Amino acid sequence: MSTFRSQAISQTYGRKPVHVEELDRKSVIFGSNVFNSKSMRQFLTPDAYKAVQSAIQHGAKIDRKVAEYIAMGMKEWALSKGVTHYTHWFQPLTGATAEKHDAFFETSFDGSDPIEKFGGTQLVQQEPDASSFPNGGIRNTFEARGYTAWDPTSPAFIFGTTLCIPTVFVSYTGEALDFKAPLLRALAAVDDAATAVCQYFDKNVKKVSATLGWEQEYFLVDSALAASRPDLTLTGRTLIGHSSAKGQQLDDHYFGSIPTRILNFMRDLENECMLLGIPVKTRHNEVAPNQFELAPIFEEANLAVDHNSLIMDVMQKVGERHNFKVLLHEKPFAGINGSGKHNNWSMSTDTGVNLLGPGKTPMSNLQFLTFFINTIKAVYKNEQLLRASIATASNDHRLGANEAPPAIISVFIGQQLTKVLEDLESVSNGKLSPEEKTDLKLNVVGKIPDVLLDNTDRNRTSPFAFTGNKFEFRAVGSSANCANAMTVLNAIVAKQLKDFKKEVDSLIEGKEMKKDDAIFNVLREYIKETKNIRFEGDGYSDEWAEEAAKRGLSNHKTTPQALKAKVSESALALFEELNVMNHVEVEARYEIELEEYAKKIQIEGRVLADIARNHVVPTAIRYQNVLIENVKGLKDIFGNNFEIIAKEQINIIKEISSHISTINAKSEEMTEARKKANALTSTEEMANVYCDEVKPYFDVIRYHCDKLENLVDDEIWPLTKYRELLFTR
Ligand code: ADP
Numbered sequence: 001m002s003t004f005r006s007q008a009i010s011q012t013y014g015r016k017p018v019h020v021e022e023l024d025r026k027s028v029i030f031g032s033n034v035f036n037s038k039s040m041r042q043f044l045t046p047d048a049y050k051a052v053q054s055a056i057q058h059g060a061k062i063d064r065k066v067a068e069y070i071a072m073g074m075k076e077w078a079l080s081k082g083v084t085h086y087t088h089w090f091q092p093l094t095g096a097t098a099e100k101h102d103a104f105f106e107t108s109f110d111g112s113d114p115i116e117k118f119g120g121t122q123l124v125q126q127e128p129d130a131s132s133f134p135n136g137g138i139r140n141t142f143e144a145r146g147y148t149a150w151d152p153t154s155p156a157f158i159f160g161t162t163l164c165i166p167t168v169f170v171s172y173t174g175e176a177l178d179f180k181a182p183l184l185r186a187l188a189a190v191d192d193a194a195t196a197v198c199q200y201f202d203k204n205v206k207k208v209s210a211t212l213g214w215e216q217e218y219f220l221v222d223s224a225l226a227a228s229r230p231d232l233t234l235t236g237r238t239l240i241g242h243s244s245a246k247g248q249q250l251d252d253h254y255f256g257s258i259p260t261r262i263l264n265f266m267r268d269l270e271n272e273c274m275l276l277g278i279p280v281k282t283r284h285n286e287v288a289p290n291q292f293e294l295a296p297i298f299e300e301a302n303l304a305v306d307h308n309s310l311i312m313d314v315m316q317k318v319g320e321r322h323n324f325k326v327l328l329h330e331k332p333f334a335g336i337n338g339s340g341k342h343n344n345w346s347m348s349t350d351t352g353v354n355l356l357g358p359g360k361t362p363m364s365n366l367q368f369l370t371f372f373i374n375t376i377k378a379v380y381k382n383e384q385l386l387r388a389s390i391a392t393a394s395n396d397h398r399l400g401a402n403e404a405p406p407a408i409i410s411v412f413i414g415q416q417l418t419k420v421l422e423d424l425e426s427v428s429n430g431k432l433s434p435e436e437k438t439d440l441k442l443n444v445v446g447k448i449p450d451v452l453l454d455n456t457d458r459n460r461t462s463p464f465a466f467t468g469n470k471f472e473f474r475a476v477g478s479s480a481n482c483a484n485a486m487t488v489l490n491a492i493v494a495k496q497l498k499d500f501k502k503e504v505d506s507l508i509e510g511k512e513m514k515k516d517d518a519i520f521n522v523l524r525e526y527i528k529e530t531k532n533i534r535f536e537g538d539g540y541s542d543e544w545a546e547e548a549a550k551r552g553l554s555n556h557k558t559t560p561q562a563l564k565a566k567v568s569e570s571a572l573a574l575f576e577e578l579n580v581m582n583h584v585e586v587e588a589r590y591e592i593e594l595e596e597y598a599k600k601i602q603i604e605g606r607v608l609a610d611i612a613r614n615h616v617v618p619t620a621i622r623y624q625n626v627l628i629e630n631v632k633g634l635k636d637i638f639g640n641n642f643e644i645i646a647k648e649q650i651n652i653i654k655e656i657s658s659h660i661s662t663i664n665a666k667s668e669e670m671t672e673a674r675k676k677a678n679a680l681t682s683t684e685e686m687a688n689v690y691c692d693e694v695k696p697y698f699d700v701i702r703y704h705c706d707k708l709e710n711l712v713d714d715e716i717w718p719l720t721k722y723r724e725l726l727f728t729r
């Protein structure tokens with residue numbers, strides 16, 4: 001008797017590592033499929049080249065005529081590389097990237113004169129027929145027009161035989177319909193605010209760029225095995241499955257030797273990344289079996305976000321070549337670690353200074369402390385908004401479950417910096433005496449070591465940790481587009497820096513304080529005010545949950561709860577003040593995210609009921625029938641004594657019946673709860689009912705399915721088991 005599972009398993013037996021062509025050295029091939037400044041210099045006229053560079057560096061507008069020349073050069077470059085199609089590449093609010101390919105090829109009306117054509121208009125703007133992207137009510141179907149517009153700050157690239165042009169996606173009325181547009185606005189806001197604050201320390205600073213280095217965790221599962229699981233195929237995670245006897249208990253996978261099949265996948269992926277100019281650097285095994293991580297060198301945040309979106313797509317494609325399905329879900333398997341995407345974040349000046357890196361002089365350290373403390377205050381004031389920025393149905397399995405990190409946002413800074421902040425708390429009110437200043441410069445600010453990297457403890461339980469020269473936002477989900485988190489983080493820091501500047505200026509002007517005195521005074525108050533957000537202990541402990549509640553920190557364990565902060569009055573005002581999003585855009589996003597949440601739970605509920613009733617229950621009955629036959633046989637042979645001999649079989653028969661009846665009853669109740677949710681017209685209420693009344697059935701139904709998996713003859717069990725999914729490589 002051959003199940004789908006056994007067929008899938010036998011397919012994996014003959015798997016050999018797929019050969020990967022050696023390309024040239026990384027430094028030689030890096031960016032060769034990117035329209036970067038080297039290829040621009042080669043293919044653009046000097047004027048066109050200058051226009052693009054100035055758009056990248058100063059956000060200058062590119063006029064139509066120049067765009068025409070740029071398009072021509074870009075096309076020549078692409079054709080020289082065998083490209084046939086182009087696409088505007090964008091990031092709609094579905095979470096995936098979107099592309100619609102058009103051929104360069106054109107003919108005249110009568111079909112003559114075939115040529116390759118690509119003009120300025122096609123480069124700058126397109127109108128994808130995009131009525132079915134999520135828009136949260138911004139675009140009614142009668143005006144279902146949105147357009148994509150070229151983002152020259154992220155270079156065009158070639159994937160396969162297609163030229164991809166990074167774009168924003170906006171409605172005709174100007175509202176953002178994607179992840180990139182608000183991100184670009186938030187980055188502009190933080191640039192303005194941070195540059196203004198930098199002026200206190202260095203007049204030469206003209207631009208500040210946020211930097212992002214993401215670390216992407218993922219699982220690899222053999223594609224035949226993944227295809228044998230309807231839950232993995234449809235929801236990206238396993239909805240049932242008894243845990244494997246061996247999981248991650250032995251800690252023998254983390255940083256272990258990388259299996260050859262997997263290493264070849266990684267090498268192939270790295271080759272693609274090099275061609276695409278994605279500076280990947282690190283690869284290793286993660287904690288859970290078949291879990292891995294990849295990290296690049298950090299980049300300017302917009303580019304880094306594009307590169308992460310791109311790599312999530314490329315990973316799947318490379319995975320196919322190696323017969324792997326790449327699981328980016330935050331929690332594909334119960335009982336072992338889930339996946340996250342640490343967002344390492346900092347700000348960097350056009351003079352080459354990392355604003356979150358301690359400096360060598362007291363003055364540069366004061367600048368460091370200014371940005372450091374302002375970031376802490378931004379997080380303190382907006383912890384709920386930050387939590388909302390990472391809220392999704394799949395990330396709920398990490399935040400708020402027994403998983404890293406907790407749903408409570410706190411900031412970890414390490415012992416040394418805690419001491420520095422404590423010392424700064426006692427700075428005098430008002431003007432500082434020369435003695436005090438000298439003391440501060442020598443003994444407090446001056447004592448911050450220029451290399452903190454080795455000194456900041458590695459508290460892995462903190463969702464927002466300072467790690468020597470950057471903050472690491474660890475609560476971002478592995479499948480998320482980092483733009484959401486980055487938009488919020490950069491916006492709240494921008495707002496905070498603006499407020500800081502106002503306060504310092506008013507002390508300088510109103511109280512005739514010196515600049516340093518004013519800065520010390522404001523920072524002192526910030527340190528006192530924001531103590532509650534700082535936490536150095538174990539973020540997973542129950543004590544912390546209690547303590548955090550006393551401190552008034554939020555602990556939103558579910559997405560519908562967490563998302564509310566997004567549309568709070570203060571959040572709407574903040575986004576509007578910075579021109580990051582107007583209230584229509586924010587409210588639309590809130591609506592879209594709630595709807596996505598409800599739909600995800602809806603799909604999971606349907607898939608679970610389907611698996612339980614069409615796979616698990618029929619299999620259990622078949623096995624039960626085998627047992628019944630056996631009991632009948634025993635009765636034939638042993639007559640009245642059969643009950644003693646068949647005792648265990650009879651118990652299992654009863655147990656199976658009891659599990660089946662609970663599965664059926666609970667599946668029906670869950671369907672009723674879904675019906676109730678679906679009948680609601682308010683998305684908010686619908687998401688709440690899915691969260692509070694539908695989702696709780698998942699664990700109950702799963703429990704009984706997993707018990708059956710453990711009872712039923714392995715030979716006939718139809719669903720590929722955890723041990724097979726996790727240890728085939
Ligand atoms: P881990 O957290 O796994 O121990 P690291 O702390 O070394 O690893 O984090 C490395 C990540 O931090 C890399 O992706 C790197 O590019 C990024 N990173 C380093 N410096 C910065 C910075 N100034 N801004 C943003 N990201 C940075």
Ligand code: MG
Nearest residue numbers: 215342344472
């Ligand atoms: Mg990290």
